[in-house]
Amino acid sequence: MILPVRRLALLCALGALGAGLTACGTTPAAPRPPHPAPTAHRAVPTRPPTLAPGPAGLPPVFEHGPRTAGKTVALTFDADMTADQGPRAAAGEHFDNPGLIAALRTLKVPATVFMTGRWAEEYPAQARAIGHDPLFEIANHSYSHYAFTADCYGLPTVSGDRMRADVERAYTAFRRAGVPDPMPYFRFPGGCYDGRALRAVSGTGVTAVQWDVVSGDAFATDADAVAQDVLAGVRPGSVVVMHCTRSAAPATERAVRTIVPELRRQGYRFVKVSELIATASGR
Structure with a gap:
């Protein structure tokens, strides 16, 4: 053992006489223990970029990135399904669009998918696959796709006391579907919001994400x-706001196959919303 040898060496240094000195001189040195293998440092996940809260702590609203930071553009796709549309899905209506997701993969286009929790429940395998694909990021589009204001494109409305719960319920649905890291970004259903809606979701830590280009x-x-x-x-x-629902946006995949090569020809680089937010926040 190493500890007794070290003690014996200490006695020698303190002046043990005669045989003690001889013993000290003849005791073989203890083998040095091998250096331990370097410990692998586990990567600490970085927090997704967000914007600082606005006045009175309200969530910031992001519409576009800096205009002077290069020719970047984010394509975003709303995966809409309203809470009461289950019977329509059961009857064969398609609220998903796997052909669009396949086209984005083929074209190697990063994108942000704003998904409702109800959509993730209806298509958990697709939600999980999108969430695990590094080409994409999933953000929150509410659970129910009920509007957070009145008179929002005919959508049903969620009451003010249920707004925050609706956002949180969507994140729960994502976790249950196996989505690993949904982003702290929230898009109001229909893009409709007001001060009351912003106050209602202020405790969730999200950045509200709108758009500056309507695809139609x-x-x-x-x-x-x-x-x-x-x-x-x-x-x-x-x-750019687009949709990932075959029944409600049947032309989107074909449009994307025209949009992507033309914007690339013009020198644009496709990015996720998180990259634009990171640039805007100086990260």
């Missing part, structure tokens, strides 16, 4: 018209 793909059947609306509106730092 909702209920559109003319893919070329959708593509032209996007191409005419994109500027550096733009956030």
Whole structure:
């Protein structure tokens, strides 16, 4: 053992005589223990970028990235399904769009999917696959897709005392579906919000994400018209709103196949919303 040898060496140094000195001189040195293998440092996950709260602690509202930080653009897709649409899905209506997701993968386009919790419950395998694909990030679009204000495109409304719970319930649905790291970004159903709605979700820690380019793909059947609306509106730092629902936006996949190569030809780079927010916040 190493400890007794060290004690014996200490006695020698203190002047043990005669045989003690001889013993000290002849005691073989104890083998040094091997250096321990370097400990692998586990990567500490970084917190997704968010914007600082606004006045009175209200969630900030992000519409686009900096216009002077290069030609970047974020395509975002709302995976809408309202809480009461289960019977329609059971009857065969498709609120998903796997062809669109496949096209984005083929084109190697990063994107942010704003998903409702009800959509994740209806299509858990797809939600999980999107959430595990590094090409994409999943953000919150409420659980129910009920509006947070009155008179919002005919959507049912959620009461003020249930708004925060609706946001939190969506995150619970994502976890149950196996989505690993949903982002702390929230898009109001229909994009409709007011001061009351912002106050209601202020405790969730989200950044509200809107857009500055409307694709017009909702209920559109003319893919070329959708593509032209996007191409005419994109500027550096733009956030484009589109949809990931076959029944409500049947032309989106075809439009994307036109939009992506043309914007790349113009020198644009596709990014997720998180990259635009990181640039805006100086991270």
